[in-house]
Amino acid sequence: MTEIRTNDENGPRPAEARAERFQAVREAHRNELAEDYVELIAELIAQFGEARPVDLAARMGVTAPTVAKTLDRLAREGLVARAPYRSVFLTPDGARLAESCLRRHEIVVRFLIRLGLDPETAEKDAEGIEHHVSDRTLELFRSFAECS
């Protein structure tokens, strides 16, 4: 064998573009859990006046220690405030994030339903999709969902 080498005779441009896309997804990934938590916390506070770890665990489908560890991280990142054996609350930053996540979630769900999906599946798919939708796409979703 003599040639075949490099596999990049087309230049590394497309390879790099791709790498950037994957890196962006990994980045989104890191924020997903935080977003899901603050979103849930905001809803629980709206509904019950407080968000207790036990309720978070039930709704996230994980055990109490997992919730505790995650809340520690969120506290470290300044998104939630907590005291031992107490309910969890959102910091201003956390509340802001929750607000935008809820909005985003709502738009995605409404969009999917408008597309023709049943509400249950829409809710399910939205949970996975919402974290990966750019602002431009979200805007398109919103217009489509609201078009008469």
Next chain:
Amino acid sequence: MTEIRTNDENGPRPAEARAERFQAVREAHRNELAEDYVELIAELIAQFGEARPVDLAARMGVTAPTVAKTLDRLAREGLVARAPYRSVFLTPDGARLAESCLRRHEIVVRFLIRLGLDPETAEKDAEGIEHHVSDRTLELFRSFAECS
């Protein structure tokens, strides 16, 4: 204080439904990386006749050891076949998975473009979205993208 307890007087139904949704997302999550790899490997093979770790690393935006570890896992799971210091190939299972991922990816991209998104952003968003789209939703995307 006397009452306020439980926070679940509405019954645990909605909480459980939610937990299931999150669990589904975590499940999808676990498969994401595997899907991205087999998809990329299939493309490289189609383009160059082989998929080399160095090309995977460049396109995934990670280092060579990370690729090696991931490929080990994929081999363990029966999706790829490899020999030391050689290129990677797909098993029949891996090829099937790659096929369906490529199809899915294409549909999502075309759908987003039809919605009015620029191709570059479509490509970027699709990378994150494609793993979280149910079959029903994918079908709706397909119809929408292909509607005259």
Next chain:
DNA sequence: ACATTAAGTTAGACACAGCTAACTTGTAAT
């Protein structure tokens, strides 16, 4: 006031996905 029980915490394990540093292998060019 105290005992019971539910909620929360701590400790420790595992798997995964990323990294750097150092080593080995294989290929290509001289």
Next chain:
DNA sequence: ATTACAAGTTAGCTGTGTCTAACTTAATGT
């Protein structure tokens, strides 16, 4: 045939997210 360099591997570190088991705290009911 040798050497030099690119590709691949191995070892070992980090941080995250999950778990179980065992412990502590707080609230409820009698």
